[in-house]
Amino acid sequence: MTELRYQPQEKGFLALSPEEACPAEEARAVIIPFGLEATVCYGKGTAKGPEAIIGAAEQIDYFDEEYWCEPCSKFGIATLETPAILADLDAALDQIAQLNEAVLAADKFPLTLGGEHSLTPGAIRPFVKRWPNLAVLHFDAHADLRDSYLDSNNSHACAMRRVLDNPGVTVVSVGIRNFCAEEATFFEANHKRVNIFWAREKARWRIEDIVAPLRGRPIYISFDVDALDTSIMPATGTPEPGGLLYYETCGILRAACEAGTPVGADLVEFAPIAGQNAWDVTAARLAYKLLTYACSKGNALLDQ
Secondary structure (H helix, E strand, O other): OOOOOOOOHHHHHHOOOOOOOOOOHHHOOEEEOOOOOOOOOOOOOHHHHHHHHHHHHOOOOOOOOOEEEEEHHOOOEEEEEOOOOOOOHHHHHHHHHHHHHHHHOOOOOEEEOOOHHHHHHHHHHHHHHOOOOEEEEEEOOOOOOOOEEEEEOOHHHHHHHHHOOOOOOOEEEEEOOOOHHHHHHHHHOOOOOOEEEEEEHHHOOOOHHHHHHHHEEEEEEEEEEEEEOOOOOOEOOOOOOOOEHHHHEEEEEEEHHOOOEEEEEEHHHHHHHHHHHHHHHHHHHHHHHHHHHHHHHOOOHHHH
């Protein structure tokens, strides 16, 4: 079993002081920094994503007006030490699988901060073993349903296709607005396992329809930051216009976490832009919101 090595709380996500933080071993949520960057094909920089997000999180106030409390004090957040990511991609996917397995074995909620989207098929392996009927809530500008891209079956453009190699898993994709003919063919043949909510139809979305396939199921959330509109998130390798805004994203996340049982997540494809700290803070605040929604499920403290 992989050993969990924690950063000091004051150096981790939210930079919690000893007075504010619970011991890392008692935290419900665990941040896994994993800046994998192996198959990027346009803009680069995702390897620096986790460090930038954790650094920006120091500027976030802990209080959440939706829950009228400081959620991190209710469930606890700890951050793992940044691992030395293995150079071989298959080995790196084994590595992130083992880290998630160790966090799950400790009965905690893991949030992997990437890094590129190719890490997701490795990250979900221990979840699929525990929950063969896992539902993946996938926020993205791209469907990621290619079988191969640039001679790699593990490209970031193939992330959801590899996720669907697990027979019992289904995917709900939100915000898709870049799609190729190969993906269209696969989608038509697998529409019972893949639900797509197209960005161009956003004005007609009903949150109830988005979360319906997730209801009562274990949910893994995979959030590619290019799902967000470029007006609020240009810091990503393959940006696309016409995406989600912040509060509508939060509404979907909260509804999904209330409909099913969130068991793990990743936030990927953030590529910080030097001197543009607003995007770092946006990614960090989204990560905190995601943890708050996920860890509020069944947490009576947040209902008080």
